[in-house]
Amino acid sequence: MECQIKNICCIGAGYVGGPTMAVIAQKCPHIQVNVVDINRERIRNWNEKDLERLPIYEPGLKKIIEECRGENLHFSNEVEKNIETADMIFISVNTPTKKKGIGAGQASDLKWIEASARKIAEYANGKTIVVEKSTLPVKTAEVIKNILEFSNVDQTKYKTQSKSFTVLSNPEFLSEGTAIKDLENPDRVLIGGDNEESIKALVNIYLNWVDETKILTTDLWSSELSKLTANAFLAQRISSINSISALCESTGADINDVATAIGADKRIGSHFLQSGPGFGGSCFKKDILNLIYICNHYGLNHVSSYWIQVLEINNWQKKRISNIVVNKLFGTISGKKIAVLGFAFKANTNDTRESAAIDICKDLIEEGANLNIYDPKVSLSQIENDLFTLKTNNQINYPIESTVTICKLIIEAIKDSDAIIVLTEWEEFKHLNWEEISSLMRKPSWLFDTRSICDLKKAKSYGINVWRVGMDNEKN
Ligand code: UDX
Ligand code: ADP
Numbered sequence: 001m002e003c004q005i006k007n008i009c010c011i012g013a014g015y016v017g018g019p020t021m022a023v024i025a026q027k028c029p030h031i032q033v034n035v036v037d038i039n040r041e042r043i044r045n046w047n048e049k050d051l052e053r054l055p056i057y058e059p060g061l062k063k064i065i066e067e068c069r070g071e072n073l074h075f076s077n078e079v080e081k082n083i084e085t086a087d088m089i090f091i092s093v094n095t096p097t098k099k100k101g102i103g104a105g106q107a108s109d110l111k112w113i114e115a116s117a118r119k120i121a122e123y124a125n126g127k128t129i130v131v132e133k134s135t136l137p138v139k140t141a142e143v144i145k146n147i148l149e150f151s152n153v154d155q156t157k158y159k160t161q162s163k164s165f166t167v168l169s170n171p172e173f174l175s176e177g178t179a180i181k182d183l184e185n186p187d188r189v190l191i192g193g194d195n196e197e198s199i200k201a202l203v204n205i206y207l208n209w210v211d212e213t214k215i216l217t218t219d220l221w222s223s224e225l226s227k228l229t230a231n232a233f234l235a236q237r238i239s240s241i242n243s244i245s246a247l248c249e250s251t252g253a254d255i256n257d258v259a260t261a262i263g264a265d266k267r268i269g270s271h272f273l274q275s276g277p278g279f280g281g282s283c284f285k286k287d288i289l290n291l292i293y294i295c296n297h298y299g300l301n302h303v304s305s306y307w308i309q310v311l312e313i314n315n316w317q318k319k320r321i322s323n324i325v326v327n328k329l330f331g332t333i334s335g336k337k338i339a340v341l342g343f344a345f346k347a348n349t350n351d352t353r354e355s356a357a358i359d360i361c362k363d364l365i366e367e368g369a370n371l372n373i374y375d376p377k378v379s380l381s382q383i384e385n386d387l388f389t390l391k392t393n394n395q396i397n398y399p400i401e402s403t404v405t406i407c408k409l410i411i412e413a414i415k416d417s418d419a420i421i422v423l424t425e426w427e428e429f430k431h432l433n434w435e436e437i438s439s440l441m442r443k444p445s446w447l448f449d450t451r452s453i454c455d456l457k458k459a460k461s462y463g464i465n466v467w468r469v470g471m472d473n474e475k476n
Contacts, residue, residue: 192223255470280345342424
């Protein structure tokens with residue numbers, strides 16, 4: 001008999017769980033979707049009347065929340081209760097890189113996955129399909145299966161209620177900032193598993209809005225590995241183009257022309273060739289580290305060295321940019337004021353995880369600069385938190401309180417600054433009023449455009465010195 005899903009529970013109301021469940025609820029009005037989280041503040045924010053205060057900023061998300069919340073989409077802290085009533089449970093908890101112990105610095109910390117699996121083992125009833133959604137190292141499904149089968153729960157209860165579990169892998173390919181579009185119109189949906197009936201149940205959910213030809217089914221491990229590999233390939237393209245940006249700066253070619261020229265080759269394609277300050281986000285670095293860890297585990301050291309280079313170029317690009325700022329400002333930025341425009345790891349998100357801005361700000365602070373930071377969507381407390389974490393981790397020795405000002409307006413950030421550094425490609429930075437800006441800055445003033453989005457000609461015409469990633473900055 002075909003399994004009809006009526007009640008979904010998603011553990012983890014974060015950047016993946018929140019938007020994914022919102023879209024499932026919208027496309028499947030016949031399914032009740034309960035998103036649960038142990039974080040009380042997060043759930044309170046998801047239930048906020050004022051939709052401007054949702055915990056996640058994603059274009060298109062507010063509209064769906066308005067439409068579905070309280071109808072078939074619910075956010076709560078009642079983890080156990082919602083596990084009990086679910087036919088299908090998505091695990092969307094965080095899986096950061098381990099800080100201590102075996103695999104520290106490379107392997108993912110699965111403690112939140114494990115805690116979720118134990119809760120499911122204890123509270124689920126009847127036949128339950130468990131879907132791993134979080135980005136996971138390969139073979140995590142195996143860990144989840146083990147916990148579900150052998151967890152320390154009352155086995156008699158287990159038998160009388162005939163609990164049974166199947167585990168599927170359904171990796172998320174959504175990209176922050178375009179999450180809703182990516183979910184509504186995915187390039188593909190990947191489902192890995194070894195139980196036909198459960199796979200069919202999940203396929204049926206997606207068939208409510210995704211064309212059958214886009215739904216790929218594989219075994220569990222191929223699905224998990226595909227997710228890591230997709231992110232590693234995307235990150236590799238960015239490191240490749242960033243490595244060539246440095247060559248362009250030294251030789252007089254223009255990285256944007258090179259990217260257009262190579263991207264016109266259908267075999268290469270034009271996406272993910274934008275040179276910038278280095279990739280950030282919660283996935284790329286973590287997934288490559290997982291890949292490196294797995295390769296080393298299987299003795300594939302040449303393969304791991306290959307992927308290590310992708311991360312090294314990324315770190316080098318960030319460092320290279322901080323050094324350029326210092327060199328251009330006569331070798332010292334001590335006591336100088338620098339306006340940092342953009343702190344999110346890319347535009348259209350309020351997420352700062354692994355943002356290049358964190359490392360670049362750290363370098364500039366250590367060189368003694370005073371930073372005025374402005375980002376249109378990242379909260380003041382998030383920026384403070386990211387920079388204070390550097391201090392608590394002893395990654396920085398400078399008094400952040402007296403050197404960093406977080407500004408609500410661009411003008412506030414720019415006033416009396418010696419330099420502007422654009423780190424996130426927010427739309428508003430493409431249309432800055434250079435006449436007004438030049439009148440507010442100290443002379444000689446500098447603009448460092450790490451995203452190639454500013455009108456450099458205009459800025460120059462008002463006497464501002466400019467530097468842009470991937471061009472001969474001496475000649476132009
Ligand atoms: C990524 C993957 O794209 C997505 O499929 C996966 O599910 C999660 O990880 P995300 O981290 O949201 O998504 O952002 P993405 O758009 O991939 O950008 C990652 C980083 O690369 C950003 O810092 C971005 O600025 C940078 N980037 C991207 C570039 O520097 N150049 C580009 O051409 C593209
Ligand atoms: P992602 O980008 O993968 O969605 P986030 O950090 O944004 O990651 O979200 C993960 C969410 O999972 C967090 O809100 C966190 O509180 C939640 N979480 C972690 N462990 C558990 C758990 N055992 N039960 C419920 N929620 C959890």
